[in-house]
Amino acid sequence: MMKIKVENFGREFTLGIVLIVLVSFVQFINHSFISVRTLNVILENSAVILPSAIGTTLVIIAGQIDLSxxxxxxxSAITSAQLALKGVPMFLVILWSIGxxxxxxxxxxxxxxTFRIPA
Structure with a gap:
């Protein structure tokens, strides 16, 4: 079992504690905040950046950081939006975006x- 030293507790759990406090505050102000509808909206909005987040996570785990x-x-998003506005079928726009x-x-x-530039 992993032991966490008292002096490292704040550094390890600060973001989690801030998130819990924030969600509690918003729930106190708006009693319908924690609901299935809110969870659905969060998941729908997160689905857009999920592939990018997974790829970036792998790079960070490997000890690099890639800001590009x-x-x-x-x-990819801007060129895909331009294609969609010009009436290109959505299937082709999605293929273009991925490509x-x-x-x-x-x-x-x-x-x-090739140039040994740090990511």
Whole structure:
């Protein structure tokens, strides 16, 4: 069993404690905050960034940090939105979004490895 030293407790659990306090405060103000509807809205909004978050988590676990993920995500989203506005079928827009993100990520990886630039 993992033991947590008292001096490390604050550093280890600060964000969790802040989250609990915030949710408790909002629930106190708005009694319908903690509900199935709210959970559904949070999950629906989180689904958009989930693939990016999973990929970034793997990079951080590997001991690197990659700030370019946000830029690649933005380029993919903006170009996909432009295609959707021009009437391109949604299936093709989704394929484009995945493809452009993969290509830019691959090129970013090649540049990072070739020139030994820290991610």
């Amino acid at each position: 993920v946000g830029s690649i995500f933005a380029v 452009i993100g993969a290509i830019l990520g691959f090129l970013n990886g090649i540049i990072t490895v």
